[in-house]
Amino acid sequence: MNESKIQSHWWSKTLAGIFAGFFLSIGVVGIFAWLGPDGLTQHISEEQRLWKTQFNMWIITPIWLIVLSFVYLFRTGKQAWTWLGGFACLTIAIVAGLRGML
């Protein structure tokens, strides 16, 4: 079998896209929420926060959907889990760190 060809691995890739993808998008948005403009450490008005939090909530979905759509490009399910899971853990760890420190 050709090593570089994409394997189907429907279930494991799909599950990686759903679960690891979800936490990855929460993590990415989390870093943005803390460090991005009008971030959580800044003093912003109630009105600014109202819209900024809605914005943060909205952008989770496009990130998650894009991850989920392109997860089938991973050669194997294991690779999908390694990469997505790895980055999900990394971003969530950064968010946890920011939460603790700031």
Next chain:
Amino acid sequence: MKIRSDILRTYQSVHTWTGITAGLLLFIGFFAGALTMFGSAIDDWATPPDYQLQQVATGQHDVLLRQVFAAYPDTVGNVTVSFDEHSSPVYWYDSGSAGGFSLDDQMMHATLDAQGKLVSELRHVNELSMLIDYLHRSAGIIGEIGHDQAGVYVLGIAAFLYFIALVSGLIFLLPSLLKSFFALRKEKGANRFWLDSHNLVGIASLPFHIIIAVTVVVFSFHDLFYAGLSQVYGDKPLFGGDEHHKEVRYEVSALPNLNDIRKRVEDYAPGYEVISINLRGLNSEHPSASVAVLSEASFMRGPHSDFLFMNPFTLEVDTSSVINGNGQQGVWGSVVKTFFGLHFGSYGGEIGRWLYFIMGLGGAFLFYSGNLIWLEKRRKKQQVTQSKSSNFMASLTVGVCLGSAIGIAGTFAASKWLTLTALNINIAYMWVYYSLFFAATIGAFALGAARFSLVGLHSFSLLCLIVPLTSLCGLLLPNMGIWVPSSTADLGVEAGALCFAIAGLVAAKRVKHRVYHGEVNSIWYCQKLTSSKASSAHLA
């Protein structure tokens, strides 16, 4: 564009499976969604002209509102003042609320008579558009989870599949896109023609579909996302914050004139027209006014309007979806507003609504044609008998798609007749819709896809035709209690019904052709009809 063949094959499978699982749900969502673009026209058409009470002269709203407060003290909790000329000037929910979905909401309408005396009437909320909206958001799936219909979550999941189907469809179409985008190859047979149209509609309205998919996921699962965010935020609040608000309880008599409130709104949002003011908690520590404002030329946040929240006593504006530098919504507000507006199609006025109506129907076509392409591809060549699963899916596709259309057409056909009875019209709508939908689905399995589609398309056209015929009855027999169309919107609904009837008949003619003359391995081929015709021809 060149893409590796294993990628193409992978995404072809992804497209097939996501499409076939989500397609039928999305069909109902899109068909009903296209109709919601004209929701207010539909309600206007479905209610008698005297349903709304007479609007009062400018300046009289204050007088009316004080009288309502005196006669119905509970209304200080929640009451709406409307300046729309087609609406009662003051109304409030006697039971039910604007938020939830319930079938026996009752609304009190109030106005002043010629002597300046308060007139109030209790009306059942007849909202045909509410049924359409319910089907749009839930695909008619029965049941509730938490504060939402179960169907909302099911459509949310369907929206995931839909997004993946869009991306995968695009990927495996890319290599041949430039070559065959505008090619509608009729000469290569009906299947090729369907495939070409499927691709054309999909690519041409791709941005619309991406927006719809993303927004539907958010509409369905925002609770989950906010829960996730609150973990991310830690001790920081999602909303609200450190600002200290003085909690003051005001006397209702201290409420400023409505004109002062309108003036404040017009200062904040110049160019916008105030449609209505919903006053809440006037005797509580958190009095609020949510003001619906309209500017057809602007991009709006809601389906029909923008909003502005303020304290009605101090006239302090909390926030508004009108973003013009007078508030602090910033770029975040603009982006969020854009997502909402792009889903609702509330920009570009009437033209925008028509465009969304057409793209909505185009979406319904996309899912229906997708299913057909899949079915035809899986059928065995040159053979009449097909596998059970293939027949099952064919019956399901035709039954569900036609069934939802027939169900909706049925509620329109029955609407004016139902108002002549003492029935709760919203419950009656449900019965009409679901009986027709299930009858059609069962019919499709009993008769088979081909034969049922003939019966179904004719029934659909007939039901659509009943809409203008009903009004004709009202015109010819004025004593019967059926009102005739009285506005452009009303006539639009009648004309729309007529167009759907014609479209149904044209489709029926095409199907008939394929039943008698099509390929024998097509799902439209119907052995019994064809052979009986052949034998009758033989006898003659």
